[in-house]
Amino acid sequence: MQNFIFKSPTEFIFGKEAENQTGSYLKKYGAKKVLVLYGGKSAKASGLLDRVTKSISEAGIEYTEMGGVQPNPVLSKVREGIELCRKEQIDFLLAVGGGSVIDTMKAIGIGIDYEGDVWDYFCGKASNPHPYPGAVVLTIPAAGSEGSKSMVITNENGLLKRGFDCEESRSKFSILNPEITYTLPAYQTACGAVDMMSHIMERYFTNTPSVELTDRMSEAVLKTIIHAAPAAIANPSDYNARADLMWASTLAHCDLLSCGKTGDWASHDLEHELSALYGIAHGAGLAVVTPAWMKYVFKHDIPRFCQFASRVFDVEMNYFNPEETALTGIYKLEEFFKKLAMPTRLADLGITDNQFQLMAAKTTGQGTHTIGNFAKLSENDCCQIYELMK
Amino acid sequence: MQNFIFKSPTEFIFGKEAENQTGSYLKKYGAKKVLVLYGGKSAKASGLLDRVTKSISEAGIEYTEMGGVQPNPVLSKVREGIELCRKEQIDFLLAVGGGSVIDTMKAIGIGIDYEGDVWDYFCGKASNPHPYPGAVVLTIPAAGSEGSKSMVITNENGLLKRGFDCEESRSKFSILNPEITYTLPAYQTACGAVDMMSHIMERYFTNTPSVELTDRMSEAVLKTIIHAAPAAIANPSDYNARADLMWASTLAHCDLLSCGKTGDWASHDLEHELSALYGIAHGAGLAVVTPAWMKYVFKHDIPRFCQFASRVFDVEMNYFNPEETALTGIYKLEEFFKKLAMPTRLADLGITDNQFQLMAAKTTGQGTHTIGNFAKLSENDCCQIYELMK
Numbered sequence: 001m002q003n004f005i006f007k008s009p010t011e012f013i014f015g016k017e018a019e020n021q022t023g024s025y026l027k028k029y030g031a032k033k034v035l036v037l038y039g040g041k042s043a044k045a046s047g048l049l050d051r052v053t054k055s056i057s058e059a060g061i062e063y064t065e066m067g068g069v070q071p072n073p074v075l076s077k078v079r080e081g082i083e084l085c086r087k088e089q090i091d092f093l094l095a096v097g098g099g100s101v102i103d104t105m106k107a108i109g110i111g112i113d114y115e116g117d118v119w120d121y122f123c124g125k126a127s128n129p130h131p132y133p134g135a136v137v138l139t140i141p142a143a144g145s146e147g148s149k150s151m152v153i154t155n156e157n158g159l160l161k162r163g164f165d166c167e168e169s170r171s172k173f174s175i176l177n178p179e180i181t182y183t184l185p186a187y188q189t190a191c192g193a194v195d196m197m198s199h200i201m202e203r204y205f206t207n208t209p210s211v212e213l214t215d216r217m218s219e220a221v222l223k224t225i226i227h228a229a230p231a232a233i234a235n236p237s238d239y240n241a242r243a244d245l246m247w248a249s250t251l252a253h254c255d256l257l258s259c260g261k262t263g264d265w266a267s268h269d270l271e272h273e274l275s276a277l278y279g280i281a282h283g284a285g286l287a288v289v290t291p292a293w294m295k296y297v298f299k300h301d302i303p304r305f306c307q308f309a310s311r312v313f314d315v316e317m318n319y320f321n322p323e324e325t326a327l328t329g330i331y332k333l334e335e336f337f338k339k340l341a342m343p344t345r346l347a348d349l350g351i352t353d354n355q356f357q358l359m360a361a362k363t364t365g366q367g368t369h370t371i372g373n374f375a376k377l378s379e380n381d382c383c384q385i386y387e388l389m390k
Numbered sequence: 391m392q393n394f395i396f397k398s399p400t401e402f403i404f405g406k407e408a409e410n411q412t413g414s415y416l417k418k419y420g421a422k423k424v425l426v427l428y429g430g431k432s433a434k435a436s437g438l439l440d441r442v443t444k445s446i447s448e449a450g451i452e453y454t455e456m457g458g459v460q461p462n463p464v465l466s467k468v469r470e471g472i473e474l475c476r477k478e479q480i481d482f483l484l485a486v487g488g489g490s491v492i493d494t495m496k497a498i499g500i501g502i503d504y505e506g507d508v509w510d511y512f513c514g515k516a517s518n519p520h521p522y523p524g525a526v527v528l529t530i531p532a533a534g535s536e537g538s539k540s541m542v543i544t545n546e547n548g549l550l551k552r553g554f555d556c557e558e559s560r561s562k563f564s565i566l567n568p569e570i571t572y573t574l575p576a577y578q579t580a581c582g583a584v585d586m587m588s589h590i591m592e593r594y595f596t597n598t599p600s601v602e603l604t605d606r607m608s609e610a611v612l613k614t615i616i617h618a619a620p621a622a623i624a625n626p627s628d629y630n631a632r633a634d635l636m637w638a639s640t641l642a643h644c645d646l647l648s649c650g651k652t653g654d655w656a657s658h659d660l661e662h663e664l665s666a667l668y669g670i671a672h673g674a675g676l677a678v679v680t681p682a683w684m685k686y687v688f689k690h691d692i693p694r695f696c697q698f699a700s701r702v703f704d705v706e707m708n709y710f711n712p713e714e715t716a717l718t719g720i721y722k723l724e725e726f727f728k729k730l731a732m733p734t735r736l737a738d739l740g741i742t743d744n745q746f747q748l749m750a751a752k753t754t755g756q757g758t759h760t761i762g763n764f765a766k767l768s769e770n771d772c773c774q775i776y777e778l779m780k
Contacts, residue, residue, distance in 0.1 A: 001633045003405025008398065014649070015393025210630035213614040213637055220606035227602065240600035243391045247603055247649065256646075259404070259637065 001210055001260035008254045010147050011173040014247065016239075018177040019137050022052050022094070023059030029133065029172045031092030034063040035085055037105050038096045039070070043139065048180060052096055052137055064088045072275055072282070073100040073107075075119055075155045081108035082118060085132070093134035095171075099143020099152075099195075099282075105134050106151040106169045119155055122162040129166060136174040141181060141246040142192030142283060144199055144253025146174035154276055160362075161276040176250065178242035186233045190340035191283025193229035193245065196252040197222060198286040202268060205297075205304065205374040208261035218257045219311045221248050226312070229340055266372025267293045270385060273359035280349050287342035288349060291334040292388040295327075297375040302326050346389045356386035391600055391650035398644045400537050401563040404637065406629075408567040409527050412442050412484070413449030419523065419562045421482035424453040425475055427495050428486045429460070433529065438570060442486055442527055454478045462665055462672070463490040463497075465509055465545045471498035472508060475522070483524035485561075489533020489542075489585075489672075495524050496541040496559045509545055512552040519556060526564040531571060531636040532582030532673060534589055534643025536564040544666055550752075551666040566640065568632035576623045580730035581673025583619035583635065586642040587612060588657060588676040595687075595694065595764040598651040608647045609701045611638050616702070619730060656762025657683045660775060663749035670739050677732035678739060681724040682778040685717075687765040692716050736779045746776035 013021060026034060034056060036049070043049045044067075056063050066084055069077055084090070085108060095105035110129035111118030120126035136146040145151065149170055154161040181189075204218045225248050231241035251257065270293065271285040298305045302322050309315035309329020313336075318325045334344050343349045360382035363371055367379035377385070403411055416424060424446060426439070433439045434457075446453050456474055459467055474480070475498060485495035500519035501508030510516035526536040535541065539560055544551040571579070594608045615638050621631035641647065660683065661675040688695045692712050699705035699719020703726075708715045724734050733739045750772035753761055757769035767775070 001405075001630055003408070005401065005403050007401040011395065011397040013395050018393070210633075212617065212630070213611065213634045213641075216610035216614055217607055217641075220610040221603065224603040224606050240391055240602070243600075243650070244603045251603075251607075260633070 002208055002262065004259050006255060006259050007167065008147060008170070008256065010171045010254070012147070012176060012250065013173060014176045014243075016177060016179055018175045019048065019051050019180070020055050022137055022175060023055035023057070023061060025173045025175070026056060026061050026092060026094070026135065027059045029092070029135065031061055031133075033088065033090050034061055034092045034094050035081065035088070035090040035108070036063050036065045036094050036096060037069060037081065037101055037108070038065070038067045039098070039101050040067070042183070043067075043096055046180075046183060048137070048139065049096060052094075063094075064090065069097065069101045069104045071100050072154050072161065072279060073104045075153055078104055078107040078111060078118055078153060081105075082111040085112050091132070093132055094137065095134065096137045096139065098138070098140030099145045102136055102143065102145035102171070103151040103153060105136075106131070106145070106166070107153050107164075108132070109134050109169060110164070110166060121164045122153055122155070129168075131166060131169045133172050134169070136171045138174060138176050138246065139180055140184060140188060140192055141249035142195040144196060144249050146171055146176065147250040147254035149255070150253070152272070159276045161272040174250070176246050178239055178246045181242050181246065182237045184236070186341065188281075189233050189236075189245070190229065190342050191281045192249065193225055193340060194283040194287045194337060194342055196245075196249045197225055198267060198290055199252040200257055201290065202265050203257045203261065203263040204308065205264045205301075206261040207301070207374060211261045214257055214259050214261060215307070221251055221257065222312045224248055226336060233340065262373050264372050264374040266374070266377050269363045269371045270359075270382060273363050274351075277355060277359065278349065278351055280351075284343055284349060287337040288344055288346060288389050289385075291330055291337070291344060292385050294330045294333070295388055296381070296385045298326050298330065299323070300375045305329055356383050359386060392598055392652065394649050396645060396649050397557065398537060398560070398646065400561045400644070402537070402566060402640065403563060404566045404633075406567060406569055408565045409438065409441050409570070410445050412527055412565055413445035413447070413451060415563045415565070416446060416451050416482060416484070416525065417449045419482070419525065421451055421523075423478065423480050424451055424482045424484050425471065425478070425480040425498070426453050426455045426484050426486060427459060427471065427491055427498070428455070428457045429488070429491050430457070432573070433457075433486055436570075436573060438527070438529065439486060442484075453484075454480065459487065459491045459494045461490050462544050462551065462669060463494045465543055468494055468497040468501060468508055468543060471495075472501040475502050481522070483522055484527065485524065486527045486529065488528065488530030489535045492526055492533065492535035492561070493541040493543060495526075496521070496535070496556070497543050497554075498522070499524050499559055500554070500556060511554045512543055512545070519558075521556060521559045523562050524559070526561045528564060528566050528636065529570055530574060530578060530582055531639035532585040534586060534639050536561055536566070537640040537644035539645070540643070542662070549666040551662040564640070566636050568629055568636045571632050571636065572627045574626070576731065579622055579626075579635070580619065580732050581671045582639065583615055583730060584673040584677045584727060584732055586635075586639045587615055588680055589642040590647055591680060592655050592658060593648045593651065593653040594698065595654045595691075596651040597691070597764060601651045604647055604649050604651060605697070611641055611647065612702045614638055616726060623730065652763050654762050654764040656764070656767050659753045659761045660749075660772060663753050664741075667745060667749065668739065668741055670741075674733055674739060677727040678734055678736060678779050679775075681720055681727070681734060682775050684720045684723070685778055686771070686775045688716050688720065689713070690765045695719055746773050749776060
C-alpha cells in the first residue's frame with residue numbers, strides 16, 4: 001500500500017425530497033447571492049428548478065439563473081458564467097444537474113478570481129486556483145463530480161477535452177435525491193452506470209501491490225452497480241436501485257477507492273478523444289473503450305484480472321488456465337454492457353471512419369508522452385486499442 | 391434505504407513516517423498553542439512523542455504536554471485537561487494515542503467553553519457544545535475515534551460508562567502511520583480487530599431493508615480485517631496487514647458504513663457495563679458479548695444472518711435449513727475470535743461472579759428503557775444474554 005492523503009469534506013444530504021433543503025444548506029454555508037446553473041429543459045419541465053429556487057427564496061437568499069449547459073461542456077459556456085458571476089457579484093455557485101453542469105460550475109469557480117483565461121488551468125499554464133464555493137443538486141448519477149475534485153471541459157477551438165483537479169473545488173454540500181432520477185431514460189441510466197464503473201475500474205487496475213481493503217471495497221461497489229443498473233432500467237421508479245446507483249456514483253469518484261494505490265486512467269484518456277471528436281456520450285464511449293483496453297493489457301497482470309473476474313463477476317477460477325479466467329471476466333463485462341443496451345463497438349456508436357491515428361496522436365501529445373499507469377501506452381499502443389474497438 | 395446525511399471532513403494523512411508532518415498540519419489548521427495528550431509510557435519510550443513534539447517545535451508552534459490517560463478513560467482526567475487548557479490558553483488539542491486518548495481529547499474539547507460540568511453532555515443534561523479543534527496521531531487501530539463523532543468516558547462516581555456524539559468533535563486531521571503499530575502486543579492487536587469488527591457488525595445488523603451498497607462495503611471491510619488481523623499477529627512488522635487494520639479501523643467507525651440504515655449498538659451497551667464493572671479491555675469484552683448477542687437475536691432475521699455467514703465467512707448456504715447457515719456464521723465468528731486468542735466466555739476474562747442482574751438493570755436504566763434497535767432488548771433479555779456468556 002502506498003502513502004496517501006484522503007479528505008472528502010463534502011456534506012452529502014441523501015434521500016427523498018432532499019432538494020427542498022437547498023436553501024437552508026446554502027444559508028448554513030454562508031451564501032448571499034447564488035448562481036443557479038443548469039442544463040437543458042428537463043430541469044425546468046420536471047419542476048425541480050422551481051422547487052430548488054423556491055427553497056432558495058424561502059431562505060432569503062438572492063440568486064441568478066444560467067441555463068443551457070450542454071453535455072461534454074464547453075469552454076465558451078464557462079467563460080460566459082465567469083463574466084456573469086463578476087457582473088452579478090455572485091458569492092456562491094449551485095449546479096442543478098449532472099456532471100456537465102457540475103464541471104462547468106467548478107470551472108467557473110476557479111475562473112472568477114483569475115485574471116488570465118480559465119483554460120490556462122486545463123493546459124497546465126496555471127495552477128493553485130482560489131475557487132468560489134459551490135454546491136450541487138444532482139440529477140444524473142454518473143460522473144461523480146458531486147463528490148470529486150475533478151472537472152473536464154472541452155475547448156471548442158481544437159476540440160480539446162481536458163481535465164483539471166482541484167481539492168478546493170469539491171462541492172461544499174451535495175443534495176442527492178434518487179427520486180429525481182426516476183425520469184432518466186434507460187440510455188442515460190446505462191451511460192451513468194458505465195461511467196461510475198469506469199471510475200472504479202480505472203482505480204482498480206493498478207501496479208501497487210497489497211491494496212486489499214481498497215480492492216474489496218471497489219468490488220463491493222461494482223457488484224452493487226451490476227445489480228442495481230438493470231433493476232433501475234427495468235423499473236425506473238425502483239427507489240432502492242436508484243438510491244444504490246446514486247450513492248455508488250459518489251463513492252466511485254470521491255477518491256475513497258483510490259486510497260493507497262496509483263490508478264490507470266488510460267481508458268478515460270482514450271474515450272475523451274472519442275467524445276471530443278464525435279460528440280458521443282462519455283459513458284457510451286467508455287463501454288466501447290474499456291473492454292478493448294482490457295483485452296490489450298490484461299496479460300500485464302493476469303492475477304489481478306482473475307481476481308476481478310472472480311470477485312466481481314463470480315467467474316469460477318480456472319487454476320490451470322488463469323488466462324482463460326481473466327478473459328472470461330472481460331467478456332462478462334462486455335456482456336453486461338450489452339445487457340444495458342450499451343455499445344461495445346465503434347460501429348454501434350455510428351463511428352465507421354478511421355481516425356485512430358489522429359486520436360492516438362492527440363491523446364499522447366503527438367507521441368511525446370505515454371498514457372496510463374497500469375500499462376504505459378504509446379501512440380502506437382493507443383492506435384491498436386482503437387483498432388480493437390472496430 | 392433510509393434518508394441520511396454523511397459528512398466526514400477529517401483529513402487523513404496515511405503512511406510511513408507521517409507523524410513527522412504533525413507540525414506542518416497543525417500550522418495548516420491554524421494551531422498556535424497545542425495540548426499534546428497521551429497515555430502511558432509507550433508513547434515516550436518508543437520515541438513517537440519526541441518525533442511529534444520535534445515536528446511541532448519545528449513548525450514554530452507552542453505546546454503543553456499532558457500524559458497519563460488510562461484505558462477506559464475517566465472523567466477526572468477530562469476535568470484535569472479542561473482546567474489545564476483554560477490555564478494555559480490552549481487553542482488546539484492533539485491526541486497521541488488510541489481511542490482512550492482521543493476520547494479524552496474530544497471530551498476536553500467540548501468542556502473548555504462550557505460553564506457547567508462536562509459530564510452534563512454524557513448524561514443528557516447539556517447539548518450542542520462548541521468543541522475546540524483537535525487532531526490525532528493514532529497509535530492503536532481499534533476505536534475508530536480518529537474519524538468518528540463519538541467519545542466514551544467513564545464517570546468513576548458510580549462506574550458509569552457513557553457515550554456522547556458530536557459532529558463538530560471530529561478530528562480536523564488524523565495521522566495514521568501503520569509502522570507505529572509494529573510494537574503493539576498480540577493481545578492489543580486482537581482487541582483492536584474485534585473492536586473495529588464490532589463497529590461494523592453493530593451497523594450491519596439492521597431492520598432497514600434494501601441497503602445493498604452499505605452491506606457490501608461492510609462485508610468488504612470485515613473480510614479484510616479477518617485476513618489482516620492474524621497476519622499482523624503472526625508477523626508484527628507486516629506493513630500491509632498493519633496498514634489494512636489501521637485504515638479499516640477508521641472506515642469502520644466514520645459512519646460510511648451507517649449510510650441509509652439504523653444500526654443496533656446493544657452489544658456495545660452490554661459491553662460497556664462489563665468494562666465499567668471489571669475494567670476489562672473493550673475489545674476483549676466485545677469478543678464475549680457479540681456472539682452471545684447473536685445467538686440470542688439471530689432468529690429475528692435469519693436471511694440477514696445467512697448473508698453475513700455466506701459473504702463474510704464463506705459459509706455455504708444450506709437452502710433447506712437457513713437457520714443452520716446462520717448459526718454456522720456465528721460459530722465461525724466465535725472461532726475467529728478464538729484464533730486471535732480472544733476470550734469468548736466471561737470465565738476467559740476471569741469473571742466468575744454473577745452480576746448479570748445489576749448490569750442488565752444499569753444498561754436499561756433500571757428497566758425503564760430497552761437497548762438495541764435490531765431487536766429491542768428488555769432488562770430480562772439483557773440478563774439472558776449475559777447468561778449466554780457463561
